[in-house]
Amino acid sequence: MAIAAKETSDSKSRYGFYGRLRREFPSQVIVDITEVCNLACIHCPHNEFKNSRYYNASHLDPELNARMVDEVKEHGKGITQYIRYASNGESLLHPHWYEMIRYAAHNSGVMVTLTTNGTLLNEKRTQMLLDSGVHLIDISIDAFTAETYAKVRIKGDLSVTRTNVLRLINWVKESGLKTKVVVSFVEQPINLHEREDFEAFWKDQGADYVVIRRLHSCSGAKTTLAAMRRSHNQGKKRRPCLYPWERIVLNARGELSFCPSDWVHGSVIEDYRNTTIRECWQGSFYKELRQAHLSGNFSKHRFCRDCPDWEATRWPWEGRSYADMIEEFKGGE
Numbered sequence: 001m002a003i004a005a006k007e008t009s010d011s012k013s014r015y016g017f018y019g020r021l022r023r024e025f026p027s028q029v030i031v032d033i034t035e036v037c038n039l040a041c042i043h044c045p046h047n048e049f050k051n052s053r054y055y056n057a058s059h060l061d062p063e064l065n066a067r068m069v070d071e072v073k074e075h076g077k078g079i080t081q082y083i084r085y086a087s088n089g090e091s092l093l094h095p096h097w098y099e100m101i102r103y104a105a106h107n108s109g110v111m112v113t114l115t116t117n118g119t120l121l122n123e124k125r126t127q128m129l130l131d132s133g134v135h136l137i138d139i140s141i142d143a144f145t146a147e148t149y150a151k152v153r154i155k156g157d158l159s160v161t162r163t164n165v166l167r168l169i170n171w172v173k174e175s176g177l178k179t180k181v182v183v184s185f186v187e188q189p190i191n192l193h194e195r196e197d198f199e200a201f202w203k204d205q206g207a208d209y210v211v212i213r214r215l216h217s218c219s220g221a222k223t224t225l226a227a228m229r230r231s232h233n234q235g236k237k238r239r240p241c242l243y244p245w246e247r248i249v250l251n252a253r254g255e256l257s258f259c260p261s262d263w264v265h266g267s268v269i270e271d272y273r274n275t276t277i278r279e280c281w282q283g284s285f286y287k288e289l290r291q292a293h294l295s296g297n298f299s300k301h302r303f304c305r306d307c308p309d310w311e312a313t314r315w316p317w318e319g320r321s322y323a324d325m326i327e328e329f330k331g332g333e
Contacts, residue, residue, distance in 0.1 A: 017245060
């Protein structure tokens with residue numbers, strides 16, 4: 001069940017810290033351990049990203065990953081819902097992904113999740129992933145038929161991905177592990193007609209949840225989508241984005257940032273080597289950023305000012321979100 005907050009005309013009751021959104025420490029820590037990816041999905045900016053000046057095929061230093069885990073253990077107990085390995089690359093392409101995820105699962109004291117495209121989950125990696133102790137595996141698939149998959153997830157093969165995920169589901173069941181397996185689908189014009197078949201198939205195959213995601217422009221990185229969203233937003237009163245109250249990102253370069261869909265390093269706050277998550281979360285930058293969102297004055301925050309996706313984030317009082325799914329899984333343990 002979604003966390004509820006009384007909706008009033010007072011913005012402080014709707015936009016701010018309450019419920020799972022905590023002032024002391026972020027409720028979500030997003031970890032982008034690599035910039036490298038093996039696909040070129042049409043809704044993702046990675047293909048443009050890897051040909052831009054912002055890309056250098058970075059892999060997160062495992063020592064910074066361990067530092068993040070230790071900090072979550074110290075300051076995130078009872079506050080942080082989960083550490084989520086996801087974002088601008090395919091996590092399983094990091095040469096030390098297993099050790100990093102295993103360290104998080106065994107030492108953070110919070111739920112640890114991995115988002116992957118599933119193409120690399122052969123028998124060996126699947127066994128390693130389950131052995132790591134990761135609590136939830138989220139596979140992005142986005143299509144029901146091979147034809148649509150080939151158009152959406154370019155360079156991918158649905159027969160390979162589907163075989164990998166079905167094996168994962170079966171192994172979890174056979175082993176009696178509590179690992180949750182989730183599959184996801186980003187709605188877009190090219191696959192919308194397959195949504196119902198996708199949901200029905202994966203529910204029947206035993207996936208713990210089927211996530212349907214809304215299409216967004218990745219903070220403007222997908223320019224055609226960004227133009228459509230700006231047109232859609234015309235005349236609407238802008239409201240604050242949820243992210244500054246909910247999450248922090250540790251990117252593959254070892255920097256802390258405030259937006260998980262940043263492909264131009266426009267949301268970078270500070271190098272993690274020179275600060276802590278706690279200091280950053282409670283510090284002046286985040287305070288000013290939150291105030292900018294509350295006031296609508298983005299004169300000092302150009303990245304947020306130019307983002308057309310502000311309407312796509314969902315506050316707890318607005319309905320069900322990924323965070324609610326996580327809470328339900330944790331409550332059922």
